[in-house]
Amino acid sequence: MFFDPRLSASGRVACGTCHKPEHGWAESREVSIPHGAVPGRNTPTVRNAAFQAALFWDGRAASLEAQAAEALADPHEMAATPAHVIDTIANTPAHRDRYAEAFPGRPLEFTAVAEAIACFERTLVGGRSRFDAFLRGDSTALTDPELLGLDLFRREGRCLNCHHGPTLSDGRFHDLGLSFHGRSNEDLGRHGVTRDPADKGRFRTPSLRDVTNTPPFMHTGMFQLRGVLNMYNAGMATLKRQPFERDDPTFPVKSPLLKPLGLNRQDLADLEAFLGALAEPATSGPRPWDSPGRE
Numbered sequence: 562m563f564f565d566p567r568l569s570a571s572g573r574v575a576c577g578t579c580h581k582p583e584h585g586w587a588e589s590r591e592v593s594i595p596h597g598a599v600p601g602r603n604t605p606t607v608r609n610a611a612f613q614a615a616l617f618w619d620g621r622a623a624s625l626e627a628q629a630a631e632a633l634a635d636p637h638e639m640a641a642t643p644a645h646v647i648d649t650i651a652n653t654p655a656h657r658d659r660y661a662e663a664f665p666g667r668p669l670e671f672t673a674v675a676e677a678i679a680c681f682e683r684t685l686v687g688g689r690s691r692f693d694a695f696l697r698g699d700s701t702a703l704t705d706p707e708l709l710g711l712d713l714f715r716r717e718g719r720c721l722n723c724h725h726g727p728t729l730s731d732g733r734f735h736d737l738g739l740s741f742h743g744r745s746n747e748d749l750g751r752h753g754v755t756r757d758p759a760d761k762g763r764f765r766t767p768s769l770r771d772v773t774n775t776p777p778f779m780h781t782g783m784f785q786l787r788g789v790l791n792m793y794n795a796g797m798a799t800l801k802r803q804p805f806e807r808d809d810p811t812f813p814v815k816s817p818l819l820k821p822l823g824l825n826r827q828d829l830a831d832l833e834a835f836l837g838a839l840a841e842p843a844t845s846g847p848r849p850w851d852s853p854g855r856e
């Protein structure tokens with residue numbers, strides 16, 4: 562079902578259209594467009610999404626099930642009605658048979674479809690990178706530049722402040738100064754969910770596992786890796802207040818954890834090398850052509 566475009570309103574867009582296995586389960590476009598673009602947001606990977614407590618850049622979905630249901634129905638993503646999804650399953654023998662096997666005795670329902678897709682996503686986990694081998698005790702798994710990069714990542718680079726834990730994400734929301742507050746492309750992130758002024762411009766820290774395979778980066782998809790590192794090195798851009806925002810007490814405030822880092826070119830190259838050691842080997846898991854929709 563993840564790979565079957567017939568579940569979408571147009572019959573042309575599947576989850577796998579935007580979450581491409583060959584692109585680290587993410588998308589190579591800056592922002593996705595099939596059914597008219599999720600406003601200004603880059604498609605994140607679904608690999609390891611199972612480990613995130615809150616899904617989407619703004620954390621608005623609390624579970625993979627809720628997220629899958631939203632993606633199916635969202636006019637920007639698959640634009641399908643529950644009835645359309647159910648009809649498609651009912652009229653595709655392979656889907657119908659597998660559904661009967663997976664949910665014995667359960668009538669065809671939309672919530673079960675979302676559950677099945679969520680279960681599939683829970684199989685998309687990492688853990689085979691060279692960094693994992695290093696953590697398991699293979700001291701030769703990382704090169705010298707990668708080891709230096711790891712050191713920078715946890716010390717001078719300050720990255721570990723937010724990128725920590727098994728997925729290298731704290732699961733929290735931070736303002737990196739990329740909200741474009743007051744501009745036409747404004748995206749206030751977490752604030753759209755909580756309406757708390759303190760959340761203006763905050764986005765969830767993404768996982769960094771396999772990150773080098775999922776460019777472009779940030780919720781805007783505007784950056785390549787070197788650009789991201791250069792911005793961190795500069796302490797990230799500080800939004801300038803426009804005249805009408807001068808006295809706005811709710812103007813977004815960049816995270817105090819960001820500071821100019823003073824890293825030199827070699828440091829940045831080492832940091833980039835370390836991020837490369839988080840790459841997962843090419844997946845041998847399910848492929849679009851394994852979908853019963855393709856029979």
Ligand code: HEC
Pocket residue numbers: 563574575576577578579580593594595596599602603604605606607610613615616617618619625628629630632633637638639678682
């Ligand atoms: C048109 C492209 C597109 C399609 C189709 C699509 N997605 Fe997404 N997906 C996105 C974008 C863009 C985001 C981020 C949106 C946001 O944060 O507001 C996203 C976010 C997600 C996330 C959250 C990941 C995280 O780390 O928070 C999951 C999980 C996901 N999609 C699964 C699915 C599933 C399952 C389907 C099919 C039912 C699907 N997507 C269909 C583009 C797409």
Ligand code: HEC
Pocket residue numbers: 714718719720721722723724734735736737739764765766767768769772775777778779780781789790793794816818819832
């Ligand atoms: C204050 C918390 C914080 C710190 C410190 C931090 N990050 Fe991030 N990182 C984030 C957040 C939040 C995002 C998403 C921001 C957005 O899209 O608006 C992000 C995004 C990224 C991305 C893009 C990932 C993607 O899939 O788009 C990379 C790469 C990255 N960070 C690497 C680093 C490195 C390397 C460092 C250290 C030099 C670092 N980060 C320090 C919170 C942080």
